[in-house]
Every structure is written in structure tokens, then in C-alpha cells.
Amino acid sequence: MPATSLCQDEACPPYSLMDDYSEGAHPQILEALLRTNSTQQVSYGGDDYSHEARQLIRNKINCTEDEADIFFVPSGTSANLISIASCLRPYEAVITLESGHIACKEAGAIEATGHKLILVPPVDGKMTPRNLQKAIQQNQFFPHMAKPRLLYISNASETGTVYTKRELSNLSALCKQLNLLMLMDGARIGTAMCSKKNDMTFRDIFDLTDIFWIGGTKAGALMGEAIVVKKALSEGFVFHLKQHGALLAKGRIMGVQFMELFRSDLFFTLATHANAMAEKISANFEALGHNLVAETETNQVFVTMPQQLAQRLQNRFRFYIWDQLDDGQVVVRIVTSWATDELQVDKFNAWVAQWTAAAKEFATN
Structure with missing residues (x-):
């Protein structure tokens, strides 16, 4: 299914949404x-x-x-x-x-x-x-x-x-x-x-x-x-x-x-940011009709998606494939951190929206 890259540099390394310790320290x-x-x-x-x-x-x-x-x-x-x-x-x-x-x-x-x-x-x-x-x-x-x-x-x-x-x-x-x-x-x-x-x-x-x-x-x-x-x-x-x-x-x-x-409140400020980034990702998945495996209460998002979508996203982002389901869907775990870049979250959400729209269009034609 065709998808237009949102990254101008095709060689740009994948951005990690795999864990909350990929970065060094605040x-x-x-x-x-x-x-x-x-x-x-x-x-x-x-x-x-x-x-x-x-x-x-x-x-x-x-x-x-x-x-x-x-x-x-x-x-x-x-x-x-x-x-x-x-x-x-x-x-x-x-x-x-x-x-x-x-x-x-x-x-x-x-x-x-x-x-x-x-x-x-x-x-x-x-x-x-x-x-x-x-x-x-x-x-x-x-x-x-x-x-x-x-x-x-x-x-x-x-x-x-x-x-x-x-x-x-x-x-x-x-x-x-x-x-x-x-x-x-x-x-x-x-x-x-x-x-x-x-x-x-x-x-x-x-x-x-x-x-x-x-x-x-x-x-x-x-x-x-x-x-x-x-x-x-x-x-x-x-x-x-x-x-x-x-x-x-x-x-x-x-x-x-x-x-x-x-x-100070640095410990809590950083945790609040991580939660906010996860909530933003989770809300986008829900708005696009993807099913959450667990309610997003902290900085981890568990969501089901077609395996093709997961593979396309992995060209630009790193995350865990948590489980393989029998219907061609996979459970993905996405983790945000104290340092997660909101611009990268926006890019991730745009990629998900773009592919989801393309998949729906393909299914109706």
C-alpha cells in the first residue's frame, strides 16, 4: 500500500519509542x-x-x-x-x-x-x-x-x-x-x-x-x-x-x-511529560479506530494494529512487537519518556493517520 514519507531524509535513524531509558540523563x-x-x-x-x-x-x-x-x-x-x-x-x-x-x-x-x-x-x-x-x-x-x-x-x-x-x-x-x-x-x-x-x-x-x-x-x-x-x-x-x-x-x-x-518537583515534572506524550499517542490511535489492549494510564501504550502498519512504522520508529495475533494483527507496545520529543510524537501520529486512511481507501476500492 503506498505511503508518502514524512521524513525528508530517507536515511534518518528510527526514533525510539521502545523504552524510557534510551536517553542519558536530564x-x-x-x-x-x-x-x-x-x-x-x-x-x-x-x-x-x-x-x-x-x-x-x-x-x-x-x-x-x-x-x-x-x-x-x-x-x-x-x-x-x-x-x-x-x-x-x-x-x-x-x-x-x-x-x-x-x-x-x-x-x-x-x-x-x-x-x-x-x-x-x-x-x-x-x-x-x-x-x-x-x-x-x-x-x-x-x-x-x-x-x-x-x-x-x-x-x-x-x-x-x-x-x-x-x-x-x-x-x-x-x-x-x-x-x-x-x-x-x-x-x-x-x-x-x-x-x-x-x-x-x-x-x-x-x-x-x-x-x-x-x-x-x-x-x-x-x-x-x-x-x-x-x-x-x-x-x-x-x-x-x-x-x-x-x-x-x-x-x-x-x-x-x-x-x-x-x-524540586523535577521528578514529577519529567514523569508528567512522559504521561502526556503517551496520552497524545493513545488518543490518536483511538480516534483512528485502533483498539487499545489496556487503558493508557501512564507512559505505556498497548495497541493492536495490522502487521503491515507496524512494519511501515518501524522504518521510522523503534518499538516492541508485544504479541502476534491470529488474525494478522499485532500488539504493539509504545513507551514514552521524560525526554520524548513532542515533534516526533506528532510525526508518529501523522504516519499512523496517513497509513490508516490509505488502508481504508484500499479496502473500499
Whole structure:
């Protein structure tokens, strides 16, 4: 089907809508790293910048040092691995969604620590009390089964949906009833907090979970995640950091970045931009009659389209083919970031509109 290029340079490289970490870091963070570069600081996270970053994060949460410890790690996988390994005995298991990041995208990192994953089907990308209760009931043949001890969830979810305060409160209450800990993966917690569907504060999340972490890698930082651990679970946590290679000598690098993200509203400003770009893409798909697989609540768009359209778009844009359907359609995942260029979004939308119109014309002739 003919299509006119919207790019004057046929050799222009595809623009990435594949993830939210293709770019480096926000200029304010780079400037802060340069500004503090020559100062001598204590190593292993004992530097002034890390101390200030921890306090700024506590201020956003509205909690005190007596309530929570905060630890910086370089990656999301290390955040999940260390958080789980720190509070489970060898015979204890993790309940997670089948689509959970620790189940699908971390190369068996949790299993490598000796902990079984109990997989549960998602509902709109999220855990429900009913499915959690069923998983518990099906894993009670002790001591012949691993003992469920921790619930792992993500906010935003793997399909970009967010938990409401009521949903998280119901899960939290059930976890307390069942003597389960709850860990919230916060790789995209910034976009979740800035979603139009969000009705929670950081304090709400702190009160309703046992451990959660704040993602910096997908929020404009070069790297780094901040794990927020309630005091009851934080004793000895730093030893787990060291044993898993996450206690960086130059911990200041992460401290400076989180200090810059949280000394103002930069963290939230960048997440809001990512969400707005995704909403613009999603609205265009809906207006053109394409079906969304999941409601666009944060910075991920899941949409079905003809395989031909996906192939044409991939000449100009990079994104994931998430699933192949039987009817010649594919599910595409598009992810926007803190740095997504709105002009590129407009070009993407124009390409989709152009091909869709051409396809309809071809079908009627």
C-alpha cells in the first residue's frame, strides 16, 4: 500500500519509542554531577549528597528517619533481588503476577537466590485480593511446599495501569491477615504518581507496603533506584547490598542524582511529560479506530494494529512487537519518556493517520 514519507531524509535513524531509558540523563542532573564532581566525599553512600537525597525523599514521603531507611542501588533488578533476599528465609516464596517483572524480565534472579515464585494471573495488569487468596489456598501443603511470605507488585504495572488507594489498601489488609510482606516495584512509580488515575501519596504507599522503591533510571537519572525500607526490616540490609555487589564505592553518583530529582518537583515534572506524550499517542490511535489492549494510564501504550502498519512504522520508529495475533494483527507496545520529543510524537501520529486512511481507501476500492 503506498505511503508518502514524512521524513525528508530517507536515511534518518528510527526514533525510539521502545523504552524510557534510551536517553542519558536530564541536563539538570548532568549539571549537578559536574558541579559536585571535584568535591571529596565519604564513600559507599556515606557522602553529603546521599544524606541530603535521603532526607529529601523522606520529606516527600512525609516520614522520619526513625520510620524508614533508604538505600540506593544501581538497577531495578538489584532493587528487587536485594529487597526480597533481605527479608525471606530459604524456604519462603514470593507471590507475583505471571506478567511480573521478576517473573519475566530478570533472568531468574529471584529463583537464583533459592526462592520459589508463585505465579498468579493478572487482572488489568494488577493483583487482586481474590487471586492472592486463591494462591495462598493452593500453596498450603506444608512442609512440602514453599511457604508464601511476600507479595510482589509493580506500580505502574507491566501494562502501564496503576493501583488506586482502595486497591492497595485491600491488598495490604489481606497481606496483614495472611502474614505476608508486600514489596512494590517502583521502576515507573513516577509515572504512576503522576497518572490522572492516581489517588495516592507517597505516604499512602509507605503505610500500605513494607518495602517499595523509587525508580530513577526511568525517570531522568543516568542510573539508580532508591529503596525505602521500614525500620522493622532494615537491620542488616546494607550487608545484602554488599554481598550482591550493589554497595558502590562512588555511591555519591546516585546521591547527587536523587538529590537533584527531589530538591524540586523535577521528578514529577519529567514523569508528567512522559504521561502526556503517551496520552497524545493513545488518543490518536483511538480516534483512528485502533483498539487499545489496556487503558493508557501512564507512559505505556498497548495497541493492536495490522502487521503491515507496524512494519511501515518501524522504518521510522523503534518499538516492541508485544504479541502476534491470529488474525494478522499485532500488539504493539509504545513507551514514552521524560525526554520524548513532542515533534516526533506528532510525526508518529501523522504516519499512523496517513497509513490508516490509505488502508481504508484500499479496502473500499
